[in-house]
Amino acid sequence: MRVLLVGGGGREHALAWALSASSLLTKLWCAPGNAGIAALAECVPIPAEDVPALLAFASEQQVDLVVAGPEAPLTLGLADACAGAGIRCFGPSAAAARLEGSKSFMKEVADAAGAPTARWQRFDDPEAARAYIRAQGAPIVVKADGLAAGKGVVVATTVEEAEDAIAGIMESRVHGTAGATVVIEECLAGEEISFFALCDGETALPLGAAQDHKRVGEGDTGPNTGGMGAYSPPPAFTPELQAQVMASCIRPTLAEMARRGTPFRGVLFAGLMLTAEGPKLLEYNVRFGDPECQALMVRLRSDLLAALLAACDGELANIDLRWEPVHSIVVVMAAAGYPGPYAKGTVIGGLDRAATIDGVEVFHAGTARRDGAVVATGGRVLGITATGPTLRAARDAAYAAVDALDWPEGFCRRDIGWRALGGAG
DSSP states (O other): OEEEEEEOSHHHHHHHHHHTTOTTOSEEEEEEOOTTGGGTSEEOOOOTTOHHHHHHHHHHTTOSEEEEOSSHHHHTTHHHHHHHTTOEEESOOTTTTHHHHOHHHHHHHHHHHTOOBOOEEEESOHHHHHHHHHHHOSSEEEEESSOOTTOOEEEESSHHHHHHHHIIIIISOTTGGGGSSEEEEEOOOSEEEEEEEEEESSOEEEEEEEEEOOEEETTTEEEEOSOSEEEESOTTSOHHHHHHHIIIIIHHHHHHHHHTTOOOEEEEEEEEEEETTEEEEEEEESSOOTTHHHHHHTTBOSOHHHHHHHHHTTOGGGOOOOBOSOEEEEEEEEETTTTSOOOOOOBOBOHHHHHTSTTEEEEESSEEEETTEEEEOSSEEEEEEEEESSHHHHHHHHHHHHHHOBOTTEEOOSOTTHHHHTSOO
């Protein structure tokens, strides 16, 4: 099969790695790709958001399957455009992608489906939002309704902090039009889990869970990031809890989306909070997480391409996913200064040395090749991913690979997996 993978981050490198192992694959392209993906696929310089150019390329190259990595092309209608051209696309329609594109839409669907979620209200007026915050008190969560590159959520510990969030999101428009509307919801306490399910519109198949580390500092301190690391499987998310989430959230959501005439096909990413009352739904995303995808792909034994095709063709009921009996961990290497301003173009050495460590895969996120060297082009730059018979063994291998790198301008957290391993370090 001829496959076009859309995106250029660590998630897409992990997907390219898994897809390239399929016996069904004959040709793999990636748009736009990165320096690591270039070893597995032919990279083409088309931005992930340029739906017309992606469609033209897929048509010209007689692509059999388009696989969308990030959410932006899906919300812009990539799957719809592919369907119109008779090309399979793994990912939901623009209408179904509103589960991620609009926080209020997602909450409406969750309520209609009976999925357990935090109490919430939607606001278009900043003063009404402030009045609600003062009435509810803190802690409280303020979310930009639209897509904000993972940065539109403020967990406010005081009323003043929540009101400042309203000023920034709704009045200063720090996230642009995504902040025209906000969702304000109760703050849930517990452990946060990322759970993934493959969906074909009617059937949902569990695709595993991971726990990630959003904050930049060790001990989960400092500002939020796109993700500084992840591990899988998370011990807190038992098989019994997975079955409960499938029954209370995933399957009812699929049924509600189908009832609305917008069946969901693709990967449904449920952000969950394991509360004292049981799992509750924080949000839905309509694509693989990053860096959770890296942690899942290295554990997957089944043919990923076959599974994605089954999701496109409504055949998931005939698929049984198999997993390696290992633990995995991802340590994100970021450019100094991230998530604030950071330098670009610094040279990364030692990549070959790091990749020789047993059980390690080095997934690229923000990289390019210039003058024969790999250089950093983004904030999150590498995902050092390792597997092992225990989480501790996987962690030790990942950090050994980190130490094999020669990149003074990069940094990472040294405590990824600390909750599961019983403490920092």
